Amino acid sequence: MKSTVLKYGLYAMISGFVFFGLPFLFGMEMDYDYGEAIGYTAIVLSLLFIFFGIKYFRDKENNGKVSFLKALGIGMIIALFSAAGVALMDLIYTTLINPDFAADYSVYYLEKLQNSGISAEEFKTESAKFKQQMQDYGSPGFMAGLMFVTVMLIGFIISLVSGLILQRK
Template sequence: MLKKILTYGAIAGLIAGAPMLALTAWADRIQPELGMVIGYLTMLIAFSTVFVAIKRWRDVEGGGVVRFWPALGMGLGIVALGSLIYAIAWEIALATAGSDFMAEYAAGVIAERKAQGASAAEIAALTAQMESFRAQYANPLFRFAITLTEILPVGLPVALVSAGLLRNPRFLPAR
């Protein structure tokens, strides 16, 4: 099982991380909303490897049967490794992009609130909040944890659903 977790987790991490590296390189040409949609879609595609790995394990090694908890454990292992690789890719992207991501993000959030007609007091409070977050985001451990909170909520339901569906031997049976 460990070999499958390492193999499929690495594949998931590369599928999720590689497009993010490309999006970071072309960040000035892509609208943030589109980049976010592309990012979350690639995460979902990346974690389809969880389903493939559990099904393959069930059909080949399990003789067509897998219990929920072992399948969930495998899925969570793949999600964890894929998420770590994704977070490492984000760190690489930040190091190579040469831009101050948090400054650009904060400026965008503040500009959006101004466009919505926020008062001067609200803008001042938001600016202080963004500056505080920017200082926290400069810490690599904090940034790494924040990056994991982007991808883990995508992978956890995929692991749960995959384990739940594939525990039924009549669901997509082996041929």
């Protein structure tokens, strides 16, 4: 099991790092409206290795059998690798590639909020809340940690589904 988890975990880590970082590595300007979709697509692609890792373990290393809990455990360990790759790229992006990300995103979000048609009073309230959130949570380390947790949550769902599909007694 260790070799399978390590092999597929490294695949997930490398793909998470590369897929999540492709737009930044090639110097593409990120459109925030599409950036979220691109990011989640990259995360899910890297987490597909969960399914393949469980299947490989079941078929090649465990005589065609794997329990749901064993599959879930394998999936979550592979998800840890993917989460580390995505979080590392996020940290590199927000510290080295675009250290002004939080400020740039704040300008974008506040302009979008102002153009959304809300009243001046609502804008004042919402923008104050957003500015406080960015002050509290806008550090590169916190954002990378948030990406790690996000990938782990999606990885848990993919591990659950993969475990249900691939379990055999």
